Amino acid sequence: MTRFNLPDLGEGLQEAEIVRWHVAVGDRVEVDQPMVAMETAKAVVEVPAPFAGIVSALHGKPGDTIATGAPLVDFQSDAANDAADSGIAQGGVVGHMPETDELIATDAVGNARAAGRRARVLPAVRDVAQKLGVDISALRGSGAGGVVTLDDVLAARTVATYAAAAPMAVNAPSSMRPAMSLTETGELEVLRSLRRAMAQSMTLSRDSVMECTVFDDADIEGWLPGGDYTGRLLRAISEGCRAEPGLNAWFDGASQGPPAVPAHPRGHRGGYARWPAGAGDPRRGQP
Amino acid sequence: MPRVTLVESVNLALARALADDADVVVIGEDVGLNGGVFRATAGLQQRFGKLRVQDTPLAEGLIGGMSLGMAAQGLKVVAEIQFMGFLYPALDQIANHMARLRHRTRGRLTCPVVIRMPHGGGIHAPEHHSESLEVLLCHHAGLRVVCPSTPAAAYGLLLAAIRDPDPVLFLEPTRLYRLAKQDLLDDGVALPLDKAQVVRQGDDVTLVSWGAMMHETKQAAERLVQEKISCEVIDLTSLSPIDHDAILESVAHTGRLVIVHEAARNAGLGAEIAATVAERGLYDLLAPVQRVAGYDTVMPYFAMERAYIPSVARIVDVVRATLKA
Numbered sequence: 387m388t389r390f391n392l393p394d395l396g397e398g399l400q401e402a403e404i405v406r407w408h409v410a411v412g413d414r415v416e417v418d419q420p421m422v423a424m425e426t427a428k429a430v431v432e433v434p435a436p437f438a439g440i441v442s443a444l445h446g447k448p449g450d451t452i453a454t455g456a457p458l459v460d461f462q463s464d465a466a467n468d469a470a471d472s473g474i475a476q477g478g479v480v481g482h483m484p485e486t487d488e489l490i491a492t493d494a495v496g497n498a499r500a501a502g503r504r505a506r507v508l509p510a511v512r513d514v515a516q517k518l519g520v521d522i523s524a525l526r527g528s529g530a531g532g533v534v535t536l537d538d539v540l541a542a543r544t545v546a547t548y549a550a551a552a553p554m555a556v557n558a559p560s561s562m563r564p565a566m567s568l569t570e571t572g573e574l575e576v577l578r579s580l581r582r583a584m585a586q587s588m589t590l591s592r593d594s595v596m597e598c599t600v601f602d603d604a605d606i607e608g609w610l611p612g613g614d615y616t617g618r619l620l621r622a623i624s625e626g627c628r629a630e631p632g633l634n635a636w637f638d639g640a641s642q643g644p645p646a647v648p649a650h651p652r653g654h655r656g657g658y659a660r661w662p663a664g665a666g667d668p669r670r671g672q673p
Numbered sequence: 674m675p676r677v678t679l680v681e682s683v684n685l686a687l688a689r690a691l692a693d694d695a696d697v698v699v700i701g702e703d704v705g706l707n708g709g710v711f712r713a714t715a716g717l718q719q720r721f722g723k724l725r726v727q728d729t730p731l732a733e734g735l736i737g738g739m740s741l742g743m744a745a746q747g748l749k750v751v752a753e754i755q756f757m758g759f760l761y762p763a764l765d766q767i768a769n770h771m772a773r774l775r776h777r778t779r780g781r782l783t784c785p786v787v788i789r790m791p792h793g794g795g796i797h798a799p800e801h802h803s804e805s806l807e808v809l810l811c812h813h814a815g816l817r818v819v820c821p822s823t824p825a826a827a828y829g830l831l832l833a834a835i836r837d838p839d840p841v842l843f844l845e846p847t848r849l850y851r852l853a854k855q856d857l858l859d860d861g862v863a864l865p866l867d868k869a870q871v872v873r874q875g876d877d878v879t880l881v882s883w884g885a886m887m888h889e890t891k892q893a894a895e896r897l898v899q900e901k902i903s904c905e906v907i908d909l910t911s912l913s914p915i916d917h918d919a920i921l922e923s924v925a926h927t928g929r930l931v932i933v934h935e936a937a938r939n940a941g942l943g944a945e946i947a948a949t950v951a952e953r954g955l956y957d958l959l960a961p962v963q964r965v966a967g968y969d970t971v972m973p974y975f976a977m978e979r980a981y982i983p984s985v986a987r988i989v990d991v992v993r994a995t996l997k998a
Contacts, residue, residue, distance in 0.1 A: 481798035506956035
């Protein structure tokens with residue numbers, strides 16, 4: 387049998403009056419289930435079951451006054467060690483103060499740690515670097531305090547692509563590069579970000595792609611004014627490529643031949659657009 | 674070296690302060706004859722007399738005003754508010770006067786008051802007994818807010834708070850009052866008031882918490898070891914001012930931050946920490962900063978308490994998600 391004494395229901399209250407019982411002898415109660423409404427000098431308070439068990443005795447009937455600390459309910463408790471005291475030994479506090487055998491170590495944890503810092507970079511730039519396959523830990527950040535900027539990542543991407551695709555061009559001896567002096571050219575503008583990437587991409591494309599231009603005349607007198615000329619033009623080019631597959635051939639720079647491989651099974655067309663900040667694929671939008 | 678609970682360490686620090694300094698006075702509801710509803714002031718009135726350890730009427734506004742007046746006249750007051758939810762009537766005295774006394778008198782007067790109070794829920798108490806209202810205090814310039822999570826920290830910080838010339842709000846985690854013990858040397862040595870503590874070193878994610886939630890936070894870090902997730906755990910300890918440098922240094926190492934607090938999420942202290950990391954540590958982040966907090970609702974009564982207070986499982990889930998981000 388476990389006895390539950392009336393706890394102090396309001397920090398320093400001496401007694402409480404039973405208003406009504408919610409449980410009867412023989413009832414099974416669960417933890418926190420309201421057992422009885424008690425009226426104190428402050429308020430009517432629902433007293434919950436401190437543990438699960440079967441009610442074996444009720445000490446009082448509605449209207450009776452019970453002193454704080456006096457027996458209130460007896461239980462056949464499920465587990466004897468659930469029978470925590472009702473708070474009296476812990477002070478006059480309402481509620482139950484948890485206690486364990488835990489012993490807190492007194493050893494302090496040092497704040498010092500080995501040097502070595504991860505690259506500092508905006509999350510969005512880190513994301514771009516990841517998508518482009520650029521290892522930012524290898525970059526020296528050009529931003530304030532060594533922060534790796536978007537420009538750093540884009541530049542690294544271009545150089546990496548360039549180096550992989552055309553090692554000869556990168557490693558070409560300086561005698562093969564065009565010599566120029568400021569007296570001939572005037573003040574040189576240093577290219578940044580997208581324009582620098584664009585210049586490097588164009589150099590790469592010149593080195594790896596065989597350029598070929600076909601001019602021809604077509605009579606478009608029959609096209610109605612205001613129509614979608616671009617779409618019609620693309621359809622016409624598609625028809626032309628179908629008629630002459632060589633127009634849709636490509637040159638494999640890596641294998642150095644044959645000069646014209648068999649026609650590509652699908653038609654491919656590129657677009658080009660210019661904006662103030664640079665030029666590029668119109669599908670990607672303005673930089 | 675005595676082995677003490679947190680509430681016993683508070684008692685030791687109060688006794689030490691009363692013995693060391695004749696200007697120290699302890700006041701509050703039931704702190705004298707009764708010894709405090711949590712036994713924090715047990716035996717002090719018997720030992721130091723009714724002038725040094727005074728019972729007050731049940732009136733928090735009076736406790737605030739009385740503390741202010743005594744402090745302005747040179748006493749060092751340690752007042753107790755029985756539960757943090759009862760603090761509101763005293764807020765006028767604290768925010769409008771105690772916090773400003775130094776400013777208002779251009780440094781001529783300071784306000785050496787410590788207001789101790791149980792903080793947070795988890796003891797199956799009724800309404801108004803489980804509040805975590807630290808942000809109400811942290812928002813006011815001129816107040817220090819301290820929240821220890823171990824007996825040793827409570828002892829050293831309470832002594833520091835009593836010796837500090839300015840008002841200190843001393844939040845004692847109710848749930849931890851008797852939960853664990855620690856070996857404590859009652860040597861009168863104070864701890865620094867404005868420092869966070871790294872209580873566990875790790876590499877993958879930084880967990881910041883304070884007060885009673887340190888209990889679940891440390892358990893979560895322990896559980897995550899099994900998943901090869903290495904957590905660094907910081908006990909904020911000083912809620913105002915916040916030791917932002919300690920957090921930023923840790924985040925620079927781990928790249929991830931999860932803040933755990935029992936107070937409601939909306940405008941909680943976690944938001945202030947997250948904002949500061951966004952301002953000063955964004956470049957170090959590998960994942961969005963996350964908060965595990967109480968819900969934006971009234972703190973529920975005993976039966977639903979466990980659903981409200983962040984559990985170990987909730988912390989573990991958020992840490993896992995942070996590592997996948």
